[in-house]
Amino acid sequence: MRVVVAGGHGQIGLRLLRLLDGGGHAAVGLVRNPDHVADIEQFGAAAVVVDLETDDVARVAEAIRGSDAVVFAAGSGPGSGVARKRTMDRDGAVLLADAAVAGGVRRFLLVSSINAIRPGDEGYDDEPGEGDVFGVYLRAKGTAEAAVLDRDLDVVVLRPGRLTDSPGTGLVRLAASVPRGDVPRDDVAAVLLALLDAGTVDATVELVSGETEITAAVGTA
Numbered sequence: 001m002r003v004v005v006a007g008g009h010g011q012i013g014l015r016l017l018r019l020l021d022g023g024g025h026a027a028v029g030l031v032r033n034p035d036h037v038a039d040i041e042q043f044g045a046a047a048v049v050v051d052l053e054t055d056d057v058a059r060v061a062e063a064i065r066g067s068d069a070v071v072f073a074a075g076s077g078p079g080s081g082v083a084r085k086r087t088m089d090r091d092g093a094v095l096l097a098d099a100a101v102a103g104g105v106r107r108f109l110l111v112s113s114i115n116a117i118r119p120g121d122e123g124y125d126d127e128p129g130e131g132d133v134f135g136v137y138l139r140a141k142g143t144a145e146a147a148v149l150d151r152d153l154d155v156v157v158l159r160p161g162r163l164t165d166s167p168g169t170g171l172v173r174l175a176a177s178v179p180r181g182d183v184p185r186d187d188v189a190a191v192l193l194a195l196l197d198a199g200t201v202d203a204t205v206e207l208v209s210g211e212t213e214i215t216a217a218v219g220t221a
């Protein structure tokens with residue numbers, strides 16, 4: 001399978017590209033910084049320079065055309081303010097979905113967040129103040145989810161809990177709704193690979209550490 005990972009130089013993105021390469025897939029990382037290309041190529045993946053906040057749909061579609069699946073693992077990062085929650089976490093994901101449609105890539109995996117708030121959810125219209133960066137982020141993620149699901153794509157929305165850099169355990173809790181908790185980035189990447197390998201579509205699932213082996217958990221998603 002040829003899989004494109006947006007946010008390819010991110011902490012989950014790099015882990016997923018390594019796993020894809022190790023699993024015999026053709027892996028392609030989208031990066032916005034040309035200096036990051038070599039880091040990705042060194043373990044066998046290809047890299048394409050794309051900026052999801054400034055490039056247009058046609059440019060991104062060209063970068064992903066011919067792939068079997070695309071994964072949105074990009075993000076504005078913890079140091080960013082409300083503006084980039086909207087331009088990156090919301091609009092960047094929607095741009096990638098529009099590019100997937102334009103480029104004929106049907107499978108789309110969106111890394112969202114536990115407790116993302118979609119339009120229509122309770123509290124969505126309670127406009128968070130500009131100082132409430134996390135409130136804006138959860139609404140940006142929820143709005144992106146709704147927009148991606150509205151496209152003619154085969155979508156999986158994965159909503160991890162708080163990400164950690166602890167070593168992965170391979171044991172998770174993955175369901176439509178799970179209690180709030182942490183999850184190692186290692187395990188998020190492994191779940192993404194398992195979802196791709198299983199051909200899972202039409203699912204929105206939350207993810208935290210748990211007691212179920214990843215392949216088994218994905219089998220019931």
Ligand SMILES: NC(=O)c1ccc[n+]([C@@H]2O[C@H](COP(=O)([O-])OP(=O)(O)OC[C@H]3O[C@@H](n4cnc5c(N)ncnc54)[C@H](OP(=O)(O)O)[C@@H]3O)[C@@H](O)[C@H]2O)c1
Nearest residue numbers: 007009010011012032051052053074075077112113162163
């Ligand atoms: N932190 C948490 O606890 C938590 C919880 C649930 C979900 N999430 C979500 O999990 C996902 C991945 O998290 P992570 O920790 O792996 O993120 P990360 O390490 O911050 O990686 C994000 C990547 O996105 C890239 N990016 C930023 N702006 C971009 C743009 N305009 N165009 C293209 N790429 C751009 C960054 O590129 P540069 O390297 O050039 O900056 C970076 O490589 C994110 O969507 C995040 O919102 C996080």
